[in-house]
Amino acid sequence: MSSYDPRTGAALEAPPESTPDEVDDTVAAAVAAAEELAAASPGQRAGWLTAIADALSANIGILAEKADEETALGLPRLTGECGRAADTIRFYASVVREGGWLGATIDHGSPDLRRVNVSLGPVAVFGAGNFPFGFGVLGHDTATALAAGCPVVAKAHPAHPRLSVALAELAERALDEAAAPAGSLGLVGGFAAGSRLVGHPGIRAVAFTGSQRGGLALWRQAAERDDVIPVFAEMGTVNTAVVTPAAAGSFDENGFVASFTLGMGQFCTKPGLLLAPAGAGIPQRVAAALTDKSPQGWLLTEQIATTYREGVRGLEKVGGRVLTRTAAASGGWEAQPVVLAVTPAELRESPTLLDEVFGPVALVAEYANRAELDEVLEILPGSLATAVHAAEDDPDLPGLVERLSRTSGRVVVNGWPTGVAVGWAQQHGGPWPATTSPAHTSVGAAALQRFLRPVTFQNAPDAALPPPLRAANPWRIPRRVDGDGER
Amino acid sequence: MSSYDPRTGAALEAPPESTPDEVDDTVAAAVAAAEELAAASPGQRAGWLTAIADALSANIGILAEKADEETALGLPRLTGECGRAADTIRFYASVVREGGWLGATIDHGSPDLRRVNVSLGPVAVFGAGNFPFGFGVLGHDTATALAAGCPVVAKAHPAHPRLSVALAELAERALDEAAAPAGSLGLVGGFAAGSRLVGHPGIRAVAFTGSQRGGLALWRQAAERDDVIPVFAEMGTVNTAVVTPAAAGSFDENGFVASFTLGMGQFCTKPGLLLAPAGAGIPQRVAAALTDKSPQGWLLTEQIATTYREGVRGLEKVGGRVLTRTAAASGGWEAQPVVLAVTPAELRESPTLLDEVFGPVALVAEYANRAELDEVLEILPGSLATAVHAAEDDPDLPGLVERLSRTSGRVVVNGWPTGVAVGWAQQHGGPWPATTSPAHTSVGAAALQRFLRPVTFQNAPDAALPPPLRAANPWRIPRRVDGDGER
Numbered sequence: 001m002s003s004y005d006p007r008t009g010a011a012l013e014a015p016p017e018s019t020p021d022e023v024d025d026t027v028a029a030a031v032a033a034a035e036e037l038a039a040a041s042p043g044q045r046a047g048w049l050t051a052i053a054d055a056l057s058a059n060i061g062i063l064a065e066k067a068d069e070e071t072a073l074g075l076p077r078l079t080g081e082c083g084r085a086a087d088t089i090r091f092y093a094s095v096v097r098e099g100g101w102l103g104a105t106i107d108h109g110s111p112d113l114r115r116v117n118v119s120l121g122p123v124a125v126f127g128a129g130n131f132p133f134g135f136g137v138l139g140h141d142t143a144t145a146l147a148a149g150c151p152v153v154a155k156a157h158p159a160h161p162r163l164s165v166a167l168a169e170l171a172e173r174a175l176d177e178a179a180a181p182a183g184s185l186g187l188v189g190g191f192a193a194g195s196r197l198v199g200h201p202g203i204r205a206v207a208f209t210g211s212q213r214g215g216l217a218l219w220r221q222a223a224e225r226d227d228v229i230p231v232f233a234e235m236g237t238v239n240t241a242v243v244t245p246a247a248a249g250s251f252d253e254n255g256f257v258a259s260f261t262l263g264m265g266q267f268c269t270k271p272g273l274l275l276a277p278a279g280a281g282i283p284q285r286v287a288a289a290l291t292d293k294s295p296q297g298w299l300l301t302e303q304i305a306t307t308y309r310e311g312v313r314g315l316e317k318v319g320g321r322v323l324t325r326t327a328a329a330s331g332g333w334e335a336q337p338v339v340l341a342v343t344p345a346e347l348r349e350s351p352t353l354l355d356e357v358f359g360p361v362a363l364v365a366e367y368a369n370r371a372e373l374d375e376v377l378e379i380l381p382g383s384l385a386t387a388v389h390a391a392e393d394d395p396d397l398p399g400l401v402e403r404l405s406r407t408s409g410r411v412v413v414n415g416w417p418t419g420v421a422v423g424w425a426q427q428h429g430g431p432w433p434a435t436t437s438p439a440h441t442s443v444g445a446a447a448l449q450r451f452l453r454p455v456t457f458q459n460a461p462d463a464a465l466p467p468p469l470r471a472a473n474p475w476r477i478p479r480r481v482d483g484d485g486e487r
Numbered sequence: 488m489s490s491y492d493p494r495t496g497a498a499l500e501a502p503p504e505s506t507p508d509e510v511d512d513t514v515a516a517a518v519a520a521a522e523e524l525a526a527a528s529p530g531q532r533a534g535w536l537t538a539i540a541d542a543l544s545a546n547i548g549i550l551a552e553k554a555d556e557e558t559a560l561g562l563p564r565l566t567g568e569c570g571r572a573a574d575t576i577r578f579y580a581s582v583v584r585e586g587g588w589l590g591a592t593i594d595h596g597s598p599d600l601r602r603v604n605v606s607l608g609p610v611a612v613f614g615a616g617n618f619p620f621g622f623g624v625l626g627h628d629t630a631t632a633l634a635a636g637c638p639v640v641a642k643a644h645p646a647h648p649r650l651s652v653a654l655a656e657l658a659e660r661a662l663d664e665a666a667a668p669a670g671s672l673g674l675v676g677g678f679a680a681g682s683r684l685v686g687h688p689g690i691r692a693v694a695f696t697g698s699q700r701g702g703l704a705l706w707r708q709a710a711e712r713d714d715v716i717p718v719f720a721e722m723g724t725v726n727t728a729v730v731t732p733a734a735a736g737s738f739d740e741n742g743f744v745a746s747f748t749l750g751m752g753q754f755c756t757k758p759g760l761l762l763a764p765a766g767a768g769i770p771q772r773v774a775a776a777l778t779d780k781s782p783q784g785w786l787l788t789e790q791i792a793t794t795y796r797e798g799v800r801g802l803e804k805v806g807g808r809v810l811t812r813t814a815a816a817s818g819g820w821e822a823q824p825v826v827l828a829v830t831p832a833e834l835r836e837s838p839t840l841l842d843e844v845f846g847p848v849a850l851v852a853e854y855a856n857r858a859e860l861d862e863v864l865e866i867l868p869g870s871l872a873t874a875v876h877a878a879e880d881d882p883d884l885p886g887l888v889e890r891l892s893r894t895s896g897r898v899v900v901n902g903w904p905t906g907v908a909v910g911w912a913q914q915h916g917g918p919w920p921a922t923t924s925p926a927h928t929s930v931g932a933a934a935l936q937r938f939l940r941p942v943t944f945q946n947a948p949d950a951a952l953p954p955p956l957r958a959a960n961p962w963r964i965p966r967r968v969d970g971d972g973e974r
Contacts, residue, residue, distance in 0.1 A: 098970070103933075105912040111902065113912035115933075118892065120925060204925075223710060227869070227919050230926075382714070401951040405605065405942045412945040415598065424970050425592040425600035427943035432714050438607060438691075438940040439717075446590075446602075446941065453925040454933065455892045456914035458899040464888040478972075483585070483911050485965075485972070 001161040001189050006072035006298040006333040015156070015165045017190030027202040029183030030122035030151035036181040038119035038149040041467070042475055045147060046093035051178035052138060052146075052171045053089040056082060059170060063163070067132045070160040072298040072332070073263060078132070085133035088140065088422045092147045095424075095445045099477025101148070103454065104468040106481045111459050114469040117452035119149035121204035124197045126218065128209035129159035129300045130266040136160070137167040137187065140428075140443050141207035141232075146184065148451035150204070153197060156189040159300040164189070198222055198231075205451055208233040209268070209442060211358070212433060219436050232450045233436040234429060236268030237381045238356050239408070239417050240275060242373065242400055246391035247414075248280035253289040256362070259416035261290075261337050264297040265360030266304070269385050269417040272356060275344075275376060278366040283341050286364055287323035290339050296329040299359060305333035311357030315340055318350040320363060335359050344368075344376045354381055370396070377403055382431025382438075385410040385417030407431060409441070488648040488676050493559035493785040493820040502643070502652045504677030514689040516670030517609035517638035523668040525606035525636040528954070529962055532634060533580035538665035539625060539633075539658045540576035543569060546657060550650070554619045557647040559785040559819070560750060565619070572620035575909045576630045582911075582932045583634045586964025590941060591955040593968045598946050601956040604939035606636035608691035611684045613705065615696035616646035616787045617753040623647070624654040624674060627909075627930050628694035633671065635938035637691070640684060643676040646787040651676070685709055685718075692938055695720040696755070696929060698845070699920060706923050719937045720923040721916060723755030724868045725843050726895070726904050727762060729860065729887055733878035734901075735767035740776040743849070746903035748777075748824050751784040752847030753791070756872050756904040759843060762831075762863060765853040770828050773851055774810035777826050783816040786846060792820040798844030802827055805837040807850060822846050831855075831863045841868060857883070864890055869918025869925075872897040872904030894918060896928070 003014035018026070037045075056063070064078040071078070095101060107113040123145040128135035135141065137154045145152045156164035168187035175184050188197060198206055198221045206222055208215045208231060215233030222231045243251050260270050276282035299305040316322065320340035328334040337360035344367050347353050353363065367373040380386075386404040390397040390413065397413070404411045409430035420428055426444030429435045441447050457465055467474045479486040490501035505513070524532075543550070551565040558565070582588065594600040610632040615622035622628065624641045632639045643651035655674035662671050675684060685693055685708045693709055695702050695718060702720030709718045730738050747757050763769035786792040803809065807827035815821040824847035831854050834840050840850065854860040867873075873891040877884040877900065884900070891898045896917035907915055913931030916922045922929075927937050944952055954961045966973045 094970075100967075105932075107908075107910040107912040109908075109910075111899075111906075111908055113908060113910055115912040115914050115931075228923070229919070230924060397948070398951040401944065401947055402953075405944070409941070410943040410945060411947065412598075413947045413951065415946055419598075421594075421598055421600060421945075423594040423596075423600055424967055425594040425602040425943055427602050427941045429941075431940070432716070436715070437717060439936075441941065444602075445592075449926075453918070454896070454914045454916075454928065456897040456912055457888065457892070458897060459902055460888055460898065460900045461884070464885040464900065466889075480587075480911055483581075 001156065001158065003070055003161050004302070005069060006300060007331060009302065009332045012069065012162065014161050015189055018188040018193040020196055023188050023193045023196045026153050026186035026188055027122060027197070027200045030153050030186055031202040033151045033181035033183035034121045037151055037184055040149060042096045042099050045149060046097045048175055048178050048180040049089050049093040049096065049143060049146060051174040053086040055170050055174035056086040056138060063166065066166055067160060067163045070162055071132055071300055077263065081131065081133045085138060089143045091422050092143045095448065096147045099475060101448045101452070102468045102477055104477055104479040106469065106479060108482055113456055113458055114460070114465060115454050115456040116466060116468045118455050120451050120453055121150060122202055123150045123152050123451055124203045124206045125152050125154040126194065126206065126208040126210065127154065127157050129157050130263060132160045132163050135209040137164045138171055140447060141209065144447040145207065145451045148448045150451045151184050153186045153188060153203070155194045155197060156187055161189055195221065199225060201227070203229065205229055206231040207442065207450065211235060215436065231436055232440050232442065234268065234442045235434060236356060237383045237434045238272040238354050239269055239383045239385050240273045240380055241271040241387035241389065243274065243276040243282065243389045244391065244394050244396040244400065245277040246394045246396065247389045248277045248282065250391070251282060251389055253282065253285040254293070255416060256286060257289040257293050259418045260362040261293070261295040261360040262418050264299055264335060266300060266358060267418050269420060271387060271416055272362055274362060274364045275373060276364060276366055278368050283323055283364045283366065286339055290324045290326060290337060294326040295337055295360065296327065298329055299333040299335045302333055304358060305335055308335050308357065308359035312338055312361050315353060315357060315363070318352050319346040320353065323364065339364060344372050347376050348379055354379070380407050382434045383408045384428060384430045384434050385412060387412040387415060387417050389414055409434065488643065488645065490557055490648050491789070492556060493787060494818060496789065496819045499556065499649065501648050502676055505675040505680040507683055510675050510680045510683045513640050513673035513675055514609060514684065514687045517640050517673055518689040520638045520668035520670035521608045524638055524671060527636060529583045529586055532636065533584045535662055535665050535667040536576050536580040536583065536630060536633060538661040540573040542657050542661035543573040543625065550653065553653055554647060554650045557650055558619055558787055564750065568618065568620045572625060575627065578909050579630045579634045582935065586962060588935045588939070589955045589964055591964055591966040593956065593966060595969055600943055600945055601947070601952060602941050602943040603953060603955045605942050607938050607940055608637060609689055610637045610639050610938055611690045611693045612639050612641040613681065613693065613695040613697065614641065614644050616644050617750060619647045619650050622696040624651045625658055627934060628696065629672070631934040632694065632938045635935045637938045638671050640673045640675060640690065642681045642684060643674055648676055682708065686712060688714070690716065692716055693718040694929065694937065698722060702923065718923055719927050719929065721755065721929045722921060723843060724870045724921045725759040725841050726756055726870045726872050727760045727867055728758040728874035728876065730761065730763045730769065730876045731878065731881050731883040731887065732764040733881045733883065734876045735764045735769060737878070738769060738876055740769065740772040741780070742903060743773060744776040744780050746905045747849040748780070748782040748847040749905050751786055751822060753787060753845060754905050756907060758874060758903055759849055761849060761851045762860060763851060763853055765855050770810055770851045770853065773826055777811045777813060777824060781813040782824055782847065783814065785816055786820040786822050789820055791845060792822055795822050795844065795846035799825055799848050802840060802844060802848070802850070805839050806833040807840065810851065826851060831859050834863050835866055867894050869921045870895045871915060871917045871921050872899060874899040874902065874904050876901055896921065
């Protein structure tokens with residue numbers, strides 16, 4: 001593999017790519033671990049997750065430094081992200097313990113039917129470049145796959161291969177000390193290794209976070225297998241924020257600039273399009289706020305930096321007019337933050353304006369009236385998140401929230417979508433092409449469901465049932481019995 | 488379209504195929520109904536479903552006769568199936584009322600997150616030939632889509648187009664009288680119409696029950712759309728039944744014959760492969776039972792009859808030895824029931840022996856010991872259901888139930904998979920290639936989930952939230968609040 005310092009473009013020493021035999025051995029170890037992991041009780045799985053979380057917590061400083069060398073995202077951000085990743089894994093441990101994810105359901109009668117979610121088997125995890133901890137080797141996908149009783153084979157991310165190796169080693173040690181099955185977590189590196197992984201008969205599902213191009217390529221590859229497996233790809237698109245006429249005066253342009261430039265705009269939840277009522281000077285206010293703020297930083301890889309420059313040029317070519325373009329950092333994978341003005345008519349006529357450009361760029365369009373706003377909302381692609389900025393008791397709010405919910409997985413009121421809180425009620429997913437399925441989430445308690453499938457046992461005696469379905473309910477999990485909650 | 492009497496092969500008068508404009512108009516009506524259906528309360532939706540169920544119940548006799556003309560499945564079977572279809576719709580009405588399918592989840596805090604399942608939009612339903620009521624125009628797929636708040640455009644099945652039209656007219660009238668939105672249910676007919684439906688931008692999901700060839704063709708077509716939509720195809724494969732050594736003496740060969748010849752073997756849950764311990768004479772007992780029983784009947788279509796004959800010839804060509812072949816009915820789409828002997832070694836060497844042959848044929852293989860049985864279990868394709876016949880306190884049972892659960896969606900103990908009870912705990916689905924996703928079911932309460940997707944609302948005021956997430960819980964549905972059940 002290759003590794004670079006984004007601040008200078010200098011090459012760092014990088015771990016080697018995995019050979020085909022190494023990939024096969026890693027998958028074989030995962031396959032060998034699958035049965036024991038799938039049979040492990042919620043308490044055991046929670047213990048293993050907690051061991052990983054504790055290892056992360058104990059090494060935040062050294063891991064953040066290692067991540068900063070390869071990502072240039074800065075120590076404050078990376079220290080925070082690593083700590084949050086540990087807390088997130090602890091949250092999933094609590095979700096596993098609760099047991100609702102098993103969906104245990106019992107219908108007494110003739111026949112006696114008992115349904116429970118079982119583990120899919122080894123999961124290939126392709127993490128994201130922009131969240132080396134949150135969506136990295138030990139991020140949401142890995143944690144929820146392990147929580148669901150599935151071994152993980154992660155692919156080292158080309159933007160942070162050294163960190164990927166460090167995280168895998170840390171977790172493998174923690175899992176080993178916590179007596180998890182050998183092979184519960186493995187790592188492979190290199191493009192060819194990733195492709196071999198997705199085609200490997202031992203892999204039963206793929207989780208991906210990243211670009212449209214990457215996600216769709218894996219999705220297509222998996223669809224050509226003899227035994228097709230699900231690919232849960234979170235790819236993201238342009239996320240839209242709407243300002244209502246009543247909120248125009250108090251609209252916080254600094255908040256918008258902070259959101260679309262956060263992490264140098266490398267967020268799949270970046271608000272890339274602002275729809276503002278005409279006449280309140282919002283484009284000019286945003287332009288001034290960007291000038292004042294002038295965030296500087298680097299993009300993760302040379303390819304992202306190149307794609308960003310080309311993407312902004314592409315937006316300009318189809319009508320985007322530069323309102324402000326601020327100075328770049330010097331050297332390395334630098335990028336100039338920019339905000340562009342477009343019109344609703346241009347958005348409708350040039351669909352490429354609605355293609356996501358990864359990096360610190362946003363479009364601002366002014367709408368004359370609700371009809372013109374609705375015309376733009378009609379052509380929005382499916383997205384992870386949308387936002388609406390409204391006044392108190394704003395008459396436009398309920399209708400806009402409903403309208404935005406039709407094309408996105410999350411609707412934020414009077415805030416920005418860039419923060420994704422972890423909890424029971426979170427949804428991080430959205431209609432095609434934001435993700436490959438309309439219904440999955442990669443963040444929150446429901447994220448475990450990706451790696452489970454239901455099985456129903458008909459007239460099986462107690463001794464032949466898995467623990468969640470036995471009469472004594474040995475795991476003390478919530479169950480639906482004869483249509484109702486169990487007392 | 489064309490319609491035939493399977494008993495004679497004589498053509499019946501058939502409804503015309505839909506023109507492209509008619510397909511577009513039907514989808515447009517569904518799109519127009521979508522918003523009102525999605526916003527309807529559980530009580531309203533349950534009322535509409537009950538209206539359809541009552542219309543079915545009131546017309547069982549005439550509908551069963553109509554179905555028999557085109558399917559030759561016989562009045563007793565069709566009368567029972569129509570009544571069960573009405574009961575099934577009433578069950579889904581009770582599921583809708585209960586509200587758990589909404590998955591309403593509230594996390595108080597900063598931010599305030601509230602997650603709920605919303606309707607996907609218009610669903611295209613491709614029913615099955617073999618269950619003109621259970622999986623027809625008013626079968627499980629239509630009922631659960633409507634329950635989930637999605638308008639349905641059904642495609643008339645080529646094996647029973649006249650019945651399809653009668654069912655759609657009956658339901659449209661019932662929905663209209665119950666004040667459901669116009670366009671909640673529509674029907675199109677003809678191959679080209681079905682293809683146009685799957686490619687139509689207004690259609691948001693496809694439900695299919697039928698052959699591998701048909702299901703995979705729709706799945707591939709949907710994957711080539713600009714906006715890919717999910718295809719929930721229930722296709723079925725060979726379902727395996729295992730007899731343990733301890734159960735060999737008391738094994739009920741008549742039950743096996745009755746199951747694989749039920750409905751002339753036209754069940755996606757037909758036990759197509761019996762694995763029996765060597766030395767108990769089970770192949771001979773099965774052969775004798777088939778001879779005694781000698782069921783006669785017709786297949787649904789000329790194509791199924793042709794495919795059946797070719798399929799049996801194919802099994803013979805790769806090693807299947809005829810144990811018994813009984814007489815066919817005379818005339819029309821007749822078929823000869825047959826049971827073939829194979830060896831475990833032949834099953835491993837000729838994977839085509841494991842291809843499903845739709846119709847009254849089954850394979851019986853004798854295994855010498857557990858190792859040889861396990862070798863066969865290792866190569867089984869994903870299937871909808873498996874069965875194991877065991878003695879009381881049979882030491883082989885728990886391990887076999889676990890093993891069979893790895894490749895199938897339902898494991899039946901001491902019974903046959905052909906009956907699919909409708910309830911909260913049912914699972915009618917299974918790993919690829921039995922269905923197109925490992926996790927969906929097309930029967931039971933969870934079948935609604937196919938047509939829903941989650942949306943999270945962040946910091947939305949009460950007035951901007953959908954009813955299931957409002958503070959007052961106006962629909963009185965079960966909710967998870969701050970990680971726990973709401974009191």
